[in-house]
Amino acid sequence: xxxxxxxxxxxxxxxxxxxxxxxxxxxxxxxxxxxxxxxxxxxxxxxxxxxxxxxxxxxxxxxxxxxxxxxxxxxxxxxxxxxxxxxxxxxxxxxxxxxxxxxxxxxxxxxxxxxxxxxxxxxxxxxxxxxxxxxxxxxxxxxxxxxxxxxxxxxxxxxxxxxxxxxxxxxxxxxxxxxxxxxxxxxxxxxxxxxxxxxxxxxxxxxxxxxxxxxxxxxxxxxxxxxxxxxxxxxxxxxxxxxxxxxxxxxxxxxxxxxxxxxxxxxxxxxxxxxxxxxxxxxxxxxxxxxxxxxxxxxxxxxxxxxxxxxxxxxxxxxxxxxxxxxxxxxxxxxxxxxxxxxxxxxxxxxxxxxxxxxxxxxxxxxxxxxxxxxxxxxxxxxxxxxxxxxxxxxxxxxxxxxxxxxxxxxxxxxxxxxxxxxxxxxxxxxxxxxxxx
Amino acid sequence: xxxxxxxxxxxxxxxxxxxxxxxxxxxxxxxxxxxxxxxxxxxxxxxxxxxxxxxxxxxxxxxxxxxxxxxxxxxxxxxxxxxxxxxxxxxxxxxxxxxxxxxxxxxxxxxxxxxxxxxxxxxxxxxxxxxxxxxxxxxxxxxxxxxxxxxxxxxxxxxxxxxxxxxxxxxxxxxxxxxxxxxxxxxxxxxxxxxxxxxxxxxxxxxxxxxxxxxxxxxxxxxxxxxxxxxxxxxxxxxxxxxxxxxxxxxxxxxxxxxxxxxxxxxxxxxxxxxxxxxxxxxxxxxxxxxxxxxxxxxxxxxxxxxxxxxxxxxxxxxxxxxxxxxxxxxxxxxxxxxxxxxxxxxxxxxxxxxxxxxxxxxxxxxxxxxxxxxxxxxxxxxxxxxxxxxxxxxxxxxxxxxxxxxxxxxxxxxxxxxxxxxxxxxxxxxxxxxxxxxxxxxxxxxxxxxxxxxxxxxxxxxxxxxxxxxx
Numbered sequence: 001x002x003x004x005x006x007x008x009x010x011x012x013x014x015x016x017x018x019x020x021x022x023x024x025x026x027x028x029x030x031x032x033x034x035x036x037x038x039x040x041x042x043x044x045x046x047x048x049x050x051x052x053x054x055x056x057x058x059x060x061x062x063x064x065x066x067x068x069x070x071x072x073x074x075x076x077x078x079x080x081x082x083x084x085x086x087x088x089x090x091x092x093x094x095x096x097x098x099x100x101x102x103x104x105x106x107x108x109x110x111x112x113x114x115x116x117x118x119x120x121x122x123x124x125x126x127x128x129x130x131x132x133x134x135x136x137x138x139x140x141x142x143x144x145x146x147x148x149x150x151x152x153x154x155x156x157x158x159x160x161x162x163x164x165x166x167x168x169x170x171x172x173x174x175x176x177x178x179x180x181x182x183x184x185x186x187x188x189x190x191x192x193x194x195x196x197x198x199x200x201x202x203x204x205x206x207x208x209x210x211x212x213x214x215x216x217x218x219x220x221x222x223x224x225x226x227x228x229x230x231x232x233x234x235x236x237x238x239x240x241x242x243x244x245x246x247x248x249x250x251x252x253x254x255x256x257x258x259x260x261x262x263x264x265x266x267x268x269x270x271x272x273x274x275x276x277x278x279x280x281x282x283x284x285x286x287x288x289x290x291x292x293x294x295x296x297x298x299x300x301x302x303x304x305x306x307x308x309x310x311x312x313x314x315x316x317x318x319x320x321x322x323x324x325x326x327x328x329x330x331x332x333x334x335x336x337x338x339x340x341x342x343x344x345x346x347x348x349x350x351x352x353x354x355x356x357x358x359x360x361x362x363x364x365x366x367x368x369x370x371x372x373x374x375x376x377x378x379x380x381x382x383x384x385x386x387x388x389x390x391x392x393x394x395x396x397x398x399x400x401x402x403x404x405x406x407x408x409x410x411x412x413x414x415x416x417x418x419x420x421x422x423x424x425x426x427x428x429x430x431x432x433x434x435x436x437x438x
Numbered sequence: 439x440x441x442x443x444x445x446x447x448x449x450x451x452x453x454x455x456x457x458x459x460x461x462x463x464x465x466x467x468x469x470x471x472x473x474x475x476x477x478x479x480x481x482x483x484x485x486x487x488x489x490x491x492x493x494x495x496x497x498x499x500x501x502x503x504x505x506x507x508x509x510x511x512x513x514x515x516x517x518x519x520x521x522x523x524x525x526x527x528x529x530x531x532x533x534x535x536x537x538x539x540x541x542x543x544x545x546x547x548x549x550x551x552x553x554x555x556x557x558x559x560x561x562x563x564x565x566x567x568x569x570x571x572x573x574x575x576x577x578x579x580x581x582x583x584x585x586x587x588x589x590x591x592x593x594x595x596x597x598x599x600x601x602x603x604x605x606x607x608x609x610x611x612x613x614x615x616x617x618x619x620x621x622x623x624x625x626x627x628x629x630x631x632x633x634x635x636x637x638x639x640x641x642x643x644x645x646x647x648x649x650x651x652x653x654x655x656x657x658x659x660x661x662x663x664x665x666x667x668x669x670x671x672x673x674x675x676x677x678x679x680x681x682x683x684x685x686x687x688x689x690x691x692x693x694x695x696x697x698x699x700x701x702x703x704x705x706x707x708x709x710x711x712x713x714x715x716x717x718x719x720x721x722x723x724x725x726x727x728x729x730x731x732x733x734x735x736x737x738x739x740x741x742x743x744x745x746x747x748x749x750x751x752x753x754x755x756x757x758x759x760x761x762x763x764x765x766x767x768x769x770x771x772x773x774x775x776x777x778x779x780x781x782x783x784x785x786x787x788x789x790x791x792x793x794x795x796x797x798x799x800x801x802x803x804x805x806x807x808x809x810x811x812x813x814x815x816x817x818x819x820x821x822x823x824x825x826x827x828x829x830x831x832x833x834x835x836x837x838x839x840x841x842x843x844x845x846x847x848x849x850x851x852x853x854x855x856x857x858x859x860x861x862x863x864x865x866x867x868x869x870x871x872x873x874x875x876x877x878x879x880x881x882x883x884x885x886x887x888x889x890x891x892x893x894x895x896x897x898x899x900x901x902x903x904x905x906x907x908x909x910x
Contacts, residue, residue, distance in 0.1 A: 397870040398851040
């Protein structure tokens with residue numbers, strides 16, 4: 001790279017500093033996913049390289065999610081029993097369904113990640129070791145590195161925000177029943193046996209009496225642990241994939257910037273650089289070919305990401321729609337009864353937030369990949385040799401098709417799909433309301 | 439009289455063609471013995487089966503007219519009639535358009551081949567044949583299960599229907615109807631005895647034949663699409679070796695080649711020794727062979743010092759050009775095949791969708807009257823699932839075709855086309871331009887067969903259901 005820059009013979013007033021003449025040693029090691037990987041290892045899904053290096057540490061580490069799974073199975077059975085026992089009571093059913101589907105979804109996400117941990121690590125490696133350095137090689141200034149650093153900061157902020165919000169909600173959810181229990185001691189005897197006990201985190205039913213301590217404390221602790229792990233899985237999984245998606249969009253943006261910078265690096269031929277025409281043409285083509293290789297690499301990365309993400313997203317969208325339907329049904333049930341509609345609206349917003357974020361950043365990828373076409377066309381191609389124009393035409397043809405993520409065969413991850421999902425939820429809400437009113 | 443040879447698409451779809459011949463389609467070709475006697479026997483067989491189908495259908499229709507007073511009966515009978523109209527329509531559609539079907543089946547009788555890609559082609563051909571046979575098996579199993587389920591459910595519950603009481607106009611009584619699969623009028627007494635047995639036998643035969651007629655045609659369509667998709671996958675896969683092959687034809691020798699030496703991403707692959715005769719016929723001596731490497735990047739081959747400015751002999755150039763020609767001709771063949779399929783089957787799909795729309799609307803109405811999980815609910819849900827499954831079958835494969843054909847351009851872009859010769863780059867450019875628009879099957883230009891169509895049908899059914907529930 002050093003030889004190339006000097007061979008071009010930059011003018012003194014040329015703005016582009018020869019960034020390509022040196023590469024910082026840490027350009028090769030961008031830490032874009034550190035926080036997410038830490039979260040994942042905390043959740044027990046992906047072991048850190050330190051743990052993975054020794055086999056007995058790894059065995060202990062794998063015992064951690066297995067234990068959680070065992071606890072979850074117990075809780076799941078209790079929830080199913082509750083579903084069966086309180087069958088006629090619509091309030092209890094919808095409440096139970098809400099938590100059941102939610103926790104189930106989180107555990108399935110974790111199981112999927114554990115089975116696909118190798119693919120996820122490969123994606124992290126590709127992004128950090130190959131794509132980002134490749135983009136910075138093509139850069140002619142500091143802009144791209146600044147952009148990558150900004151994106152990394154943004155994803156870290158997003159991860160922290162999600163972590164804090166989800167776990168804040170979790171704490172309020174856990175704390176309330178136990179506070180109620182300890183402040184309402186004497187009312188226990190008047191509890192109706194046909195209604196679920198309000199002193200648990202979420203509705204369960206146990207064949208034995210669990211309202212006296214220490215059984216109550218044990219059951220409550222198990223519930224808390226399950227819930228906590230579910231929230232941790234949810235946060236870690238969602239944030240890691242959101243980070244991937246955001247960085248893919250950034251890669252496309254970086255490529256578009258490099259294409260726009262090409263004009264600065266290779267000034268047009270009829271501007272007086274007569275003696276440098278031939279080598280400049282070849283240099284230009286070579287640089288453009290490097291851009292094309294980067295484009296191909298990003299497309300390949302997006303495809304690999306899609307392979308890992310697609311089934312998970314399909315399941316996630318499906319469960320989110322189910323949860324939204326259940327919450328809207330709860331709204332129907334408590335229509336005009338003075339119960340806090342606000343609580344349900346918040347629940348609906350929370351359930352809709354997850355898919356919304358994915359669809360938002362998925363649309364981002366589509367738009368950025370289309371912007372590559374605009375950037376390619378925006379250069380001074382009419383001054384360049386025919387060989388360049390040829391390469392450009394193929395690139396434009398490919399870049400006209402946006403790169404998009406898909407959830408199964410049914411959904412393309414974009415805001416249009418999100419609107420369709422909201423439509424579906426509203427349809428089911430209308431049907432349920434109709435059937436309930438009869 | 440012509441010599442019968444089992445080759446091309448007919449050979450690949452042979453089990454399906456045999457089944458169609460056995461169930462009475464007017465598929466009178468593709469037999470060993472095409473003498474007049476045998477042909478007339480087969481035509482007679484097909485004719486008598488068509489007669490049976492039409493007569494029984496007419497009897498069901500007569501029954502519908504007779505029971506048209508009661509709304510429930512009318513709706514149920516209309517649904518049955520519409521359900522089996524598919525079979526009749528498909529049967530006679532085939533009979534009337536035999537020529538086009540034969541032409542589509544004969545499209546692949548003269549496929550080109552190339553020694554370098556024959557191994558890849560035979561692999562994909564075998565996959566296609568395997569998928570087609572598996573599909574036929576699944577559809578056959580589905581038909582048998584549906585037929586048996588229908589028969590079994592006939593014997594569950596009371597075989598009665600409501601009619602107004604002759605004495606008291608405001609009341610309804612239950613009158614017995616024959617315990618048969620389909621409500622049909624017979625000129626003999628079908629309630630018991632010999633008449634019942636005869637009716638039962640006729641109906642069970644008719645039921646299985648009708649189900650087969652409807653599904654076998656759709657299966658043939660889906661098999662064609664499976665074959666097309668595998669051909670497209672084959673074309674996508676040979677794009678990369680073809681580009682690396684033609685990278686050796688680079689006619690431009692740049693000075694600063696060393697700085698930008700392109701390294702091929704693939705590992706060192708030895709020359710495919712699949713069709714040894716074909717390659718060796720072109721290479722007359724070992725010297726030619728050794729100069730020719732499939733795996734290197736573009737510019738490393740330049741100064742190898744053999745005949746010609748680009749380091750390749752005339753024979754090697756011819757080989758590369760023939761590879762490009764093979765690709766283009768095969769792609770044109772695939773396009774021709776897809777247009778033949780659309781020509782042949784498009785109108786049938788249109789008729790199918792029209793009839794299905796009406797059927798699904800009525801089924802949505804019937805579904806609003808479900809109160810409990812009884813025989814009625816089972817039959818309504820069974821009809822719904824079967825009708826939707828029929829639509830899903832061809833929508834799924836139509837969608838696959840669209841996806842495969844639109845990914846050809848992506849495959850072309852993802853290989854190292856920029857290192858290739860001018861000829862190869864022109865080839866890539868034209869391929870990209872041509873494959874930007876996906877190939878799709880359209881239902882006589884009214885709609886495109888894809889999963890969007892299925893989603894809209896499903897959405898329409900749910901909408902009708904909700905509207906009818908509101909009106910109830």
